[in-house]
Amino acid sequence: MQRALANPANLTFELCHVSRIVTPLTKWAIPAGAALVWCAWPGLTAEFKEETLGIKPTPAPGSAAEANNLRPSSKYKYVQNEIGERPSLEE
Numbered sequence: 001m002q003r004a005l006a007n008p009a010n011l012t013f014e015l016c017h018v019s020r021i022v023t024p025l026t027k028w029a030i031p032a033g034a035a036l037v038w039c040a041w042p043g044l045t046a047e048f049k050e051e052t053l054g055i056k057p058t059p060a061p062g063s064a065a066e067a068n069n070l071r072p073s074s075k076y077k078y079v080q081n082e083i084g085e086r087p088s089l090e091e
Contacts, residue, residue, distance in 0.1 A: 049055045 046057045049057070
């Protein structure tokens with residue numbers, strides 16, 4: 001590294017050398033970033049997602065938080081789903 005910083009000609013030569021190596025790898029930046037997000041997303045806490053990224057967690061089906069999202073002025077009825085599934089609400 002000291003050789004590259006010795007004079008501007010060496011620095012430009014080293015930068016050109018590095019750019020020739022890195023340029024073909026740039027097409028892998030988006031897939032590598034997507035794989036990184038795919039692997040790291042489950043490890044992030046709900047607080048981090050809400051405070052840093054502004055993404056609020058969705059309420060789980062059948063929870064009290066989801067019940068708060070229902071409009072009281074509407075009429076709902078239970079719809080029977082497949083065997084083993086919980087019934088869902090429809091307007």
